[in-house]
Amino acid sequence: MRLSVIGCGYLGAVHAAAMASIGHDVVGIDVDVRKIASLAQGRAPFFEPGLEEILTQGIESGRLSFTTDMAQAAGAAVHFIGVGTPQQAGGYAADLTYVNAAVDGLLPYLSEGDIVAGKSTVPVGTAATLAPRVHEAGATLVWNPEFLREGWAVQDTIDPDRLVAGVPSGSKGDRAADVLREVYHPSVAKETPFIVTDYATAELVKVAANAFLATKISFINAMAEIAEVTGADVTQLADAIGHDARIGRRFLGAGIGFGGGCLPKDIRAFSARAEELGRGESVAFLREMDAINLRRRDRAVELVVNALGGSVFKKNITVLGAAFKPHSDDIRDSPALDVAVRLHGLGAWVTITDPAAIENARRIHPQLAYVEDRDEALRGADVVVVVTEWDEYRHQLSPHHAAGLVNGRIIVDGRNCLDASAWRGAGWTYYGMGRP
Structure with missing residues (x-):
């Protein structure tokens, strides 16, 4: 099948390359000339494991191309909208400028029977607003949300754990769902759950999933706050409650909280949309989740300051990590970088290292x-702070080896990812998040 992907940022570039890898002919379209030039040469403009391999394979096979010319979308059977929906300046709501521009730019090149599939994360009600414009052009709008994890995005696109299609009622919706089943034929053949819904439900699936994950992470961080004043160990607490099958252990890792380009902005946009719908009280807890998340960054800074006797002024602090999570170079709303900047603001000499995100961090x-x-x-650090749980720090850094490099054996584990007993046994003063 011939497909177009409008928007070649993180979501769009991965989707275009992944669709080509399963046999489709795909054209990726974006207004950013430099980004398109990079992708056309098989170079990903961001770090994502496995992406450059399938980019190169798709381009060499002739199944994948990139352009800034929207006219090249003509002739595609399915057009995916994968542009960004950033947080509005001065507010919590999502900015739909790029979504509206993508649809408006695509309309002249649609043909009777085409499918326009929205993948961007949007406020509930967006698809219903866009649908009449798409339908007037003879095409059908569906909403097909993405569920990508940065660091595993290629795998999540090629082999997702579920597929969701929000379609209009009637025969057009039935046909659109069947077309998407063809698009995702390898997953459908594996009997991956394929859930067909109305527009609003499909839009809510994405934001509800992110809100739930954010709530789970924030809950264990709230427990860490209680643990810190009672002497309890939040890691043992998480292990104990995680054995309950109704709760589970995943996403119960206390630390400096979540970041990135999705969870923070999506829960804020969800809150803003609920307010617009007159149901702000239904998700009022999300505002507190956001506050808990931000407080954990304060706590990490506080631990460093306290470890140095109340002042970090002119102290050498090494920060391990800049990306908001491992296996990514994404520094958007990165708790790791935020902690580093705050320590610098207190007068510390801060040195940052990261396997992938240094250039992005240096730019900002x-x-x-x-x-x-x-x-x-x-080398020469008075304090070491672990803020991104890369394997290079979790598993490949020996406390005995590190002791021979630093000036002071003090380590603040902002992700509770280190073996505290091993570091203490090597003569280090170890501080964790919500741990005695």
Whole structure:
């Protein structure tokens, strides 16, 4: 099948390459000339494991191309909308400028029977607003939300755990669902759940899933706050309640909280949309989740300050990590980078290292020092702060080895990802989040 993907940022680039890898002919379209030039040469403009391999394979096979010319979308049977929906400046609501522009730009090139499939995360009610414009062009709008995890996005696109299609009622909706089944034929053949809903439900599936994950993470961080004043160990607490099958252990890792380009903005946009619908009280708890998440960054800074006797002024602090999560170079709303910036603001000499995100971080915060080599970054540190749980820090950094590099054996584990007993046994003063 011939497909077009409008918007070649994180979501769109991965989707285009993944669709080509399962046999479709795909054209990716974006207004960013530099981004398109990079993708056309098989170079991903961001770090995502496995992406460059399938980009190269798709381009070499002739099944994948990239362009800035929207006219190249003509002739595709399905057009995916994968543009960003950032948080509005000065508010919590989602900015739909790029979604509206993508649809308006695509309309002249639609043909009778085409499918326009929205993948962007949008406020509930967006599809119903867009549908008449698409239907007037003879095409059918569906909403097909994405559920990508950064670091595993290629796998999640090629082999998702579920597929959701929000379609209009009647024969047009039935046909559109059948077309999407053809698009995702390998997953359908594996009997991956394929859930057909109305527009509003499909839109809510995505934001509800993110809200639930954010709630679970924030809950264990709230428990960490209680643990810190009672002497309890939040990691043991999480293990104990995680054995309950109704709760589960995943996403019960207390630390400095979540970040990135999805969870923070999506829960804020969900709250804003609920207010617009007159149901703000239904998701009022999400505002507190957001506040808990931000407080954990404060706590990490507080631990560093306290470890140094009340002041970090002119102290050497090495921060391990800049990306908001491992296996990514994404620094959007990164708790790791936020902690580093705050320590710098208190007068510390901050050195950051990260396997993938240094260039992105340097572009936004050039006032900080960046060192690519982990051991070089550790050299002479008064305190080490782990803020992104890369394997290079969790499993490949020996406390005995690190002790020979630093000036002071103090480590603040902002992700509770280290073996506290091993570090203490090597002579380190270890501080965790919600741990005695």
